[in-house]
Amino acid sequence: MENFEPKIVGFLCNWCSYRAADLAGSARIKYPPNVRVIRVMCSGRVDPAFVLKAFSMGADGVMVAGCHPGECHYIEQNYKAMRRFYMLKQTLVAMGLEPQRFELVWASAAEGQQLAEAIERMTDNVRRLGPLRWAENWADDPQREEALQHIVKEHEEALEVIS
Amino acid sequence: MAERVGIYVCHCGSNIAGMIDVEEVARWAGQSIKDVVVSRDYKFMCSSLGQKLIEDDIREQGLTRVVVAACSPHLHEKTFRRACQNAGLNQYLCQMTNIREHVSWVSTDRQKATEKAKALVAAAAERVKHQRPLEQGFVKVNPATLVIGGGIAGLQATLELADAGYPVYLVEREPSIGGHMAQFDKTFPTLDCSACILTPKMSEVGQHENVKMFTYAEVEEVSGSVGCFKVKIRQKARHVIFEKCTGCGICVEKCPRKVVDNVFEAGMGYRKAIYTPFPQAVPRTPVIDTANCTWFTRGKCQVCSKVCPTQAIDYDQKDEIIQIEVGNIIVATGWKLFDCTRIPQYGYGRLANVFTNMEFERMCNAAGPTGGKIVLRDGKTEPRRIAIIHCVGSRDVRHNQYCSAVCCMAALKFGHLVLEKTKAEVYSFYIDMRTPMKDYEEFYQRLLEEGMHFVRGKVAEVTDAARLPDEQGSLIVQVEDTLLGTQRRIPVDMVVLMAALEPQADAKELGLKLGISCSMAGWYTERHPKLDPVATMTDGVFVAGACQGPKDIPASVAQGAAAAARVAGMITAGKVTIEPIIASIDEQKCSGCRICNNLCPYNAIEYDEEKGVSRVVAAMCKGCGTCVSACPANAITGAHFSNEQIAAELEGILWDAIADGRPASAAPDGSKAPQSTPVGAA
Amino acid sequence: MKYAYYPGCSLECNAAAYDMSVREVADLLGIRLQEIDDWNCCGATEYFSQDELTATAVIARNLALVDPQLKQVVAPCAACYLNLKKTDRLMAEHADFNQKVNEALAAGGLHYRPGTVQVRHMLDVICDDIGEAAVRDKVVKPLNGLRVAPYYGCQVVRPYPGDENPEYPMKMDHLLSWLGAEVVDYPVKAHCCGGHMTQISEPQAFELIRRLLQSAQDYDADLIVCMCPMCQLNLDGYQGRVNGYFNTEFKLPIVYFTQIMGIAFGLDPKKLGFGKELVAALPVVRAKVNGLAAQAAQ
Structure with a gap:
């Protein structure tokens, strides 16, 4: 699987992260072509069903990107996106998905560079994992418990940033 | 009936064509995507010829949907929507996909970039088939404007609009308008007297026929949206009848109760329990501070009532809620001072002769508590050496990362006043000297010449723990002089802390009422930091002055005027268009679970008790779609971002993975290169 | 409330008064201190500047010896407290380093997963866990x-x-x-x-x-x-x-x-x-x- 190019779906919010991607373009920042963007008005619009659908249709990874906590165009809807994200991620990981395949990124409209880096990081991670082989992964993963705990911890830390 | 889709791939000169094989993308789309009847590439789609291409195809080929693969929709969505509209196609049946910023400009591999562009085109094509025609709404703009905050930014905005002939409601929390500027003595760098330039503006506002002023009042509730906001204002009880009071001031004079004035005098002076904050206050009507008035606290006194020649005192007055309607709102709520006790090593509150910048402002002011004399806390001793410490609470990751923008210049102003008024030596302890505006650097040079001492370094501590005999009885400023590369201890008599400007404590709360957001630091977020600095993400709400970020008087005035100009533009246009991208609830499907009700930050979802269903108030919905994705019954539809549209977009964007036959369970085989499977068939 | 107790070397000789008073006061306040069995010196301030890995391993041994029933260790000595805390952080933040330290611990049949033991100072325990009311009550x-x-x-x-x-x-x-x-x-x-x-x-x-x-x-x-x-x-x-x-x-x-x-x-x-x-x-x-x-x- 040397030439494996992962297909990653990126749900980007209209106000911050989509504009961050625009900015990365205007600044001619280079990053891998693996993330394909779907624009939504707000990260809060990302229905968990979209994520499941993406994976079921063959996406190797899904990225959700929104405005930084406290900077949501819709005041606080990215918090709701965040809660959903961690809940969904925990479920998916418990069901055998490698945690690196589903990521949440905050990128303000000024953070083209940061978004590009996040895309590069995620692409590398998913490329290393190879294509999504959920059926084979269903077997017990010794590190799953640790990964789940890590997600809980990450969520707690994210909540701290908010409060 | 199948849709007839037209696809237009832009070269953008070589901007796109240089990295993407646009001919191949257009050819592929025409062959492979279901329902595509026209697929073209063109040098510059946004040119008038490019637009004409689309318009002609709509007319001649009977296109029912249009996809433009070009630059960011934030740049040209309007252009192509207009082109469709011109040819009689509803503008919401046009979809743009971004193959420039998101593909050609960020890619290095032509083949991979072309593949990505194909996926994006497929996504847009699949999506556009599910798009529905939508109509933009219009709202008439009420010509009245609400200005929140009567500091210099708010006053400027008020005057601009009032002078243009439009009615303005001005709400100020304190008993008088004027804001922080009224507290200052001199203004940098020209050193003109703050009161001399501010008070004429204050009285102009106070007397303006187009201005209705509410002082000692706060915004209680805001509903509605651009063009027609409904605002509830709480007029706090003054206990002085506004209409009867002549402002003669005899009540203030006779009031026996003295109170430390922590607001206007920054704790340096006193006021009475019935008071106007300062002599030039507008309005002149005093207020009774019920927490300190002896009548209110102990049931005795009533002196003010006895001496009032017009019987204007009313102890029973209650808060009043006033409702107004306005078309636009300008927020100019300003800033508050950083609490210096949060940096205990600087000794504020513990060491008597450590002052804040606002205390020092009042001390320098001829009308202030010391009559303009610079003296120690004992009220009489003139200091021989004064230290001014910059960046207290600013540019400090432990407190505020930002630069407070005004402190360097204010410190220079203080230095000048010290040298002018006393024989003291004055030291500035700065990290970087920031003097970027007109005539500011010149002022710094002037202070260098006047003999102010400058030490570059962040002060470690201010202490009274003397180590050497000549330090006894002094405050010692311990600092690393980064220019000399050495630790220094400088004994002084007085220390002035240039405390940071911070967002108002209730900025977030007011932001929630108005539907505008704050940055991480707590300042209101403008629509665009460079190109739209006074608008906010909420239409009809504008920001001006320091509530948007620390700024000095000239910048605040400029923003006040800019916000007023934007509002005047709205009023002149008379109406605003409303995006139809909003949510709606299918009552047949709604179970009345009310999960969506609390998700909406705009309270746009109301619950119909009788029918047991929730309903979206269209005028208040901003279209974020959070409720759509939360509805367990799929009863909510987000116009232009419906589940079907996004699902179709997903199918398009993953067309190659689907064609690969590689859904989650199958073992993958990446070697298969899909070529021409019809996407829409999936 | 029960805590693992790490007295450290000083408290055995020159700071014996600290050890005595800590035990007395803890006893009265209902703080149960269970001394770590076979604890060793934390290396004080010097060892870290000599060889970070060895210094860390020496300290980590104490954390590894903490009774798994106990989630917190109390150290009255400031240097011991800081060393224990720093070790836990270093191991948590640097995966490679963590691995090396644990290789060293493995030689003694021990393992320490960073984050398992919370390092507390005695002052902290008294002020935060016991609190004002309980302290005033005993005066x-x-x-x-x-x-x-x-x-x-x-x-x-x-x-x-x-x-x-x-x-x-x-x-x-x-x-x-x-x-x-x-x-x-x-x-x-x-x-x-x-x-x-x-x-x-x-x-x-x-x-x-x-x-x-x-x-x-x-x-x-x-x-x-x-x-x-x-x-x-x-x-x-x-x-x-x-x-x-x-x-x-x-x-x-x-x-x-x-x-x-x-x-x-x-x-x-x-x-x-x-x-x-x-x-x-x-x-x-x-x-x-x-x-x-x-x-x-x-």
């Missing part, structure tokens, strides 16, 4: 009239200050006020005592010690309470040398905060280790605390 001889200068030193508040302001910590100030003492708010309470500087350059070390004593004296402190054996040693043990060097006449007793707590709780001074300090503290305490002198006479 039988309020320290009214005694002017106490709290001395925090460096290592408990830096670089991991928790919710304290490292430049001006307040926890011990609060605790002392609960005991009824007059807390001296003097400006150098978190300045350095010099640590091991006495072994390197006496003039430098003496000057650092002098500043602390001078400031406490300027603010009319009757005694200084500290929470670190090194601080106590420098301020108390070197006080005579400092006096000789600067021609000063400091006579400030230096005790541990748990010792003074014990007095307020009415415990036997001998069991609290009073008398082990060089500048005698008990006479000062008896003379200043209202009513205590009379009691002592009986």
Whole structure:
């Protein structure tokens, strides 16, 4: 699987992260072509069903990107996106998905560079994992418990940033 | 009936064509995507010829949907929507996909970039088939404007609009308008007297026929949206009848109760329990501070009532809620001072002769508590050496990362006043000297010449723990002089802390009422930091002055005027268009679970008790779609971002993975290169 | 409440008074301390600058030995506290390093997963876990009239200050006020005592010690309470040398905060280790605390 190019779906919010991607373009920042963007008005619009659908249709990874906590165009809807994200991620990981395949990124409209880096990081991670082989992964993963705990911890830390 | 889709791939000169094989993308789309009847590439789609291409195809080929693969929709969505509209196609049946910023400009591999562009085109094509025609709404703009905050930014905005002939409601929390500027003595760098330039503006506002002023009042509730906001204002009880009071001031004079004035005098002076904050206050009507008035606290006194020649005192007055309607709102709520006790090593509150910048402002002011004399806390001793410490609470990751923008210049102003008024030596302890505006650097040079001492370094501590005999009885400023590369201890008599400007404590709360957001630091977020600095993400709400970020008087005035100009533009246009991208609830499907009700930050979802269903108030919905994705019954539809549209977009964007036959369970085989499977068939 | 207890080497000899008073006070407050079985030296401040990996492994061994039933370890000594905490953080933040340390531990049949044991200082446990009400409840001889200068030193508040302001910590100030003492708010309470500087350059070390004593004296402190054996040693043990060097006449007793707590709780001074300090503290305490002198006479 040397030439494996992962297909990653990126749900980007209209106000911050989509504009961050625009900015990365205007600044001619280079990053891998693996993330394909779907624009939504707000990260809060990302229905968990979209994520499941993406994976079921063959996406190797899904990225959700929104405005930084406290900077949501819709005041606080990215918090709701965040809660959903961690809940969904925990479920998916418990069901055998490698945690690196589903990521949440905050990128303000000024953070083209940061978004590009996040895309590069995620692409590398998913490329290393190879294509999504959920059926084979269903077997017990010794590190799953640790990964789940890590997600809980990450969520707690994210909540701290908010409060 | 199948849709007839037209696809237009832009070269953008070589901007796109240089990295993407646009001919191949257009050819592929025409062959492979279901329902595509026209697929073209063109040098510059946004040119008038490019637009004409689309318009002609709509007319001649009977296109029912249009996809433009070009630059960011934030740049040209309007252009192509207009082109469709011109040819009689509803503008919401046009979809743009971004193959420039998101593909050609960020890619290095032509083949991979072309593949990505194909996926994006497929996504847009699949999506556009599910798009529905939508109509933009219009709202008439009420010509009245609400200005929140009567500091210099708010006053400027008020005057601009009032002078243009439009009615303005001005709400100020304190008993008088004027804001922080009224507290200052001199203004940098020209050193003109703050009161001399501010008070004429204050009285102009106070007397303006187009201005209705509410002082000692706060915004209680805001509903509605651009063009027609409904605002509830709480007029706090003054206990002085506004209409009867002549402002003669005899009540203030006779009031026996003295109170430390922590607001206007920054704790340096006193006021009475019935008071106007300062002599030039507008309005002149005093207020009774019920927490300190002896009548209110102990049931005795009533002196003010006895001496009032017009019987204007009313102890029973209650808060009043006033409702107004306005078309636009300008927020100019300003800033508050950083609490210096949060940096205990600087000794504020513990060491008597450590002052804040606002205390020092009042001390320098001829009308202030010391009559303009610079003296120690004992009220009489003139200091021989004064230290001014910059960046207290600013540019400090432990407190505020930002630069407070005004402190360097204010410190220079203080230095000048010290040298002018006393024989003291004055030291500035700065990290970087920031003097970027007109005539500011010149002022710094002037202070260098006047003999102010400058030490570059962040002060470690201010202490009274003397180590050497000549330090006894002094405050010692311990600092690393980064220019000399050495630790220094400088004994002084007085220390002035240039405390940071911070967002108002209730900025977030007011932001929630108005539907505008704050940055991480707590300042209101403008629509665009460079190109739209006074608008906010909420239409009809504008920001001006320091509530948007620390700024000095000239910048605040400029923003006040800019916000007023934007509002005047709205009023002149008379109406605003409303995006139809909003949510709606299918009552047949709604179970009345009310999960969506609390998700909406705009309270746009109301619950119909009788029918047991929730309903979206269209005028208040901003279209974020959070409720759509939360509805367990799929009863909510987000116009232009419906589940079907996004699902179709997903199918398009993953067309190659689907064609690969590689859904989650199958073992993958990446070697298969899909070529021409019809996407829409999936 | 039960905690693992890491006394550290100092508390076995020169800071025996600290160990005694910690155990007495903990006992009275219902803090159950279970000494780590077979603990070893934390390497103090020096070892880290010699060889980080070995130093960390030596400390991590103690964390690995903590009874798995217990989630927290208490260290009264500031250096021990910091070393244990720093080790846990280093291992948590650097996966490669963590692996190496655990390889070393594996040689002794041990393993430590960073984050499993929370490292706490005694002051922290008393102030946060026990709290004001429970402490006040135990006070039988309020320290009214005694002017106490709290001395925090460096290592408990830096670089991991928790919710304290490292430049001006307040926890011990609060605790002392609960005991009824007059807390001296003097400006150098978190300045350095010099640590091991006495072994390197006496003039430098003496000057650092002098500043602390001078400031406490300027603010009319009757005694200084500290929470670190090194601080106590420098301020108390070197006080005579400092006096000789600067021609000063400091006579400030230096005790541990748990010792003074014990007095307020009415415990036997001998069991609290009073008398082990060089500048005698008990006479000062008896003379200043209202009513205590009379009691002592009986």
